[in-house]
Amino acid sequence: MYFRSPSDVAAKEVGEGVAFRLGGLVEKGSLQHGSGAQVHFRVTDGKAVVPADFNGVLPALFREGQGVVATGAMDASGTFIASEVLAKHDEKYMPPEVVQALKRSGRWQEGAK
Numbered sequence: 336m337y338f339r340s341p342s343d344v345a346a347k348e349v350g351e352g353v354a355f356r357l358g359g360l361v362e363k364g365s366l367q368h369g370s371g372a373q374v375h376f377r378v379t380d381g382k383a384v385v386p387a388d389f390n391g392v393l394p395a396l397f398r399e400g401q402g403v404v405a406t407g408a409m410d411a412s413g414t415f416i417a418s419e420v421l422a423k424h425d426e427k428y429m430p431p432e433v434v435q436a437l438k439r440s441g442r443w444q445e446g447a448k
Contacts, residue, residue, distance in 0.1 A: 342439070344409065345383035351409050357385060357417075358404040366399050378403060378415070380439070389417040397422035 338356045339349055349355055357378055365377035372391050376399075377384045387405060397403065397420065407417040 338404075340380045340439070341378055341383035341385045342380050344385050344415070349409055351411055354406070354408050356404055356406050357387070357415050358402070359385075361397065361399050361401055361403050361422075363399045378405070385415050386413070387415040387417055389420050391420070393420055394422040 338358055341357070341359050343349065344357065359378040359380040362377040362379045362384060365375075367375040369375060374389050374393060375386065376389075377386050379385075387407075389405070389407075401422060404421045405415065405417040406419040407415055410416050
């Protein structure tokens, strides 16, 4: 399964219904809880933003401004429908693909937490 950043998604490198891993930061101010276990949030790499929906229990470390990797696919409206969400609390535990995407966007600061 391929990893994609929000910039990759914005560049239309991923088709509707194609499974992939989306990684970046949970955009501050974007987390909204819907009915039941439905949550809405946005994933950013500093250059692009992808809206995401997830129906389930979020990991305890999931927070705005923190790293996230989600598995799922894009729907017809341009929203990432996540089937699994993993949260990372600092860069020491972020997958290398997320670190590289943040570095490309200029959002990465060595040693920052």
